[in-house]
Amino acid sequence: MKSAVLLLVVFAVGASAQCSCKTLDWADCSNSSPPCSCFLPFDSSKKPLDCEKLVPKCLLMKEEMQRRMRGKRLGGKPVETAIVDNDGIYDPDCDATGQFRTKQCNNTEVCWCVNSAGVRRSDKGDKGIECEQAETYWVRLDLTHTPPTSPIDSTKIKAAIDTALQQRYQLEKGLVKDVQYDENANLMVVDVKKDIGDRVQDLSRMTYYLMKDVKESPLFRSKSKLQVNIDGQNVTFKDVVIYYVDEKAPTFTMKRVTGGIIAVIVVVILVLIGGLLILYFIRKREEAMYSKGQERQMDNVQN
Numbered sequence: 001m002k003s004a005v006l007l008l009v010v011f012a013v014g015a016s017a018q019c020s021c022k023t024l025d026w027a028d029c030s031n032s033s034p035p036c037s038c039f040l041p042f043d044s045s046k047k048p049l050d051c052e053k054l055v056p057k058c059l060l061m062k063e064e065m066q067r068r069m070r071g072k073r074l075g076g077k078p079v080e081t082a083i084v085d086n087d088g089i090y091d092p093d094c095d096a097t098g099q100f101r102t103k104q105c106n107n108t109e110v111c112w113c114v115n116s117a118g119v120r121r122s123d124k125g126d127k128g129i130e131c132e133q134a135e136t137y138w139v140r141l142d143l144t145h146t147p148p149t150s151p152i153d154s155t156k157i158k159a160a161i162d163t164a165l166q167q168r169y170q171l172e173k174g175l176v177k178d179v180q181y182d183e184n185a186n187l188m189v190v191d192v193k194k195d196i197g198d199r200v201q202d203l204s205r206m207t208y209y210l211m212k213d214v215k216e217s218p219l220f221r222s223k224s225k226l227q228v229n230i231d232g233q234n235v236t237f238k239d240v241v242i243y244y245v246d247e248k249a250p251t252f253t254m255k256r257v258t259g260g261i262i263a264v265i266v267v268v269i270l271v272l273i274g275g276l277l278i279l280y281f282i283r284k285r286e287e288a289m290y291s292k293g294q295e296r297q298m299d300n301v302q303n
Contacts, residue, residue, distance in 0.1 A: 021051035022221045026063055042066040054170055056098030057204040058118055060219070065091040087112075087120050102131035113251065117204035121250040138245035139203050141190040141210070145237045153231050154181045160230040161190055168226060169206040196247050207242050214240040 019036035021027035027049055029038040037048045040055075040063050049055060090106040092114075100118040105111040105127060113122035113131035121134055162176040171192070180189040194201045212219050213226040214237045227234045 020221050021049055023051050023053065024049065024055050024060075024219050025221050025223065026067070026219065027051065054205040054209055055219075056094070056202070057208040058092050058094040058100045059098045060208055061089055061092050061118060062094060064089060092118055102133055103129060115244060115246045116202070117207065117244050119244050121246065121252070123251070123253055132248070134246045134248045134250075135196075135199065136203055136244045136246050137196050137198065138191065138193045139207055140243040140245070141188075141192065141207075142241040142243075143188045143190060143214070143237050144239040145186050145188065145235050147186060148233060148235060150233060152181070152183065152233070152235065154183070156231050157181055157188060157228075160228050161188070164226070164228045165192070165206060165210075169209055171203075171206050172201055175201065207244075211240060211242060214238070 019029045019038070021029060021038040024038075026041070027038040028041045029036065038051055039046050039048060040059060042063055090104065092104055092106075093101045095101055100114050100116060102113055103111055104114050104118070104120075109127060110124050111127050111129050112120045112124045113129065113134070115121050115134040115136050117136045117139075119136075122129070122131065158176055158179040161179060162173060165171040165176065166173050172194075175192050175194055176190060177193045178191040181187070182189075192203060192206070194203065209219055210226065217223070218225060225236060227236050229235075
């Protein structure tokens with residue numbers, strides 16, 4: 001009897017250990033009963049994750065915000081370059097499928113419009129702001145790699161990256177359209193494009209997982225880093241900048257100038273005013289000195 005109980009315990013522990021989500025180490029699989037089911041910890045509805053697929057970026061950002069509020073922040077903020085996540089991470093509003101809603105407010109009274117990748121594409125306004133769907137169809141990856149052990153054959157980079165993105169991020173084969181390589185800077189510029197109108201391929205999942213792979217800590221259970229095998233040589237990356245191009249142009253205007261820009265403008269104006277005042281007083285002083293000199297000359301003539 002004791003041996004039977006022991007076997008049940010061992011089986012339960014083994015089953016629990018085997019229950020994990022290979023595409024997301026953050027997933028909660030601890031209370032799963034057979035068959036194995038994993039969930040996002042913040043999801044009160046306990047909707048199971050499909051651990052064979054990448055998790056939508058909107059849900060990942062929401063979970064990261066929850067982890068930060070729970071004191072479990074991983075790494076630093078996302079990269080704040082160009083138009084990519086230039087507002088930092090926020091608590092997004094996701095629809096039933098895990099996609100970003102077009103209007104985001106971060107639980108505040110200030111709202112803005114985002115594209116399908118959750119990147120702000122409008123000025124910030126109030127809750128009355130109207131937003132339209134804007135699909136990201138093209139992303140450019142500026143990938144900086146570690147120094148290679150031997151020269152890289154630039155003619156083989158495109159095929160190698162295409163294969164790596166397909167195998168690691170479930171990206172459709174052939175979406176890598178162009179690669180430029182600067183061997184002196186160890187920089188690969190990769191253009192990934194899907195057809196305009198395509199709503200099947202979600203480029204934001206690939207970019208978010210890739211950004212975590214390169215900049216912080218991999219989201220995959222295995223914790224292995226992204227590597228691209230180019231002609232038998234494994235290339236690893238140390239930095240990435242991601243640019244998003246939408247089917248529709250962003251709607252940024254100059255109506256809302258940021259505090260930093262306003263401060264710069266004020267300083268420039270004050271400097272100009274100060275300079276004009278200095279010139280004015282110098283001119284008045286010169287005129288006064290000239291007037292006094294004229295008076296002295298007249299006095300000398302009269303004497």
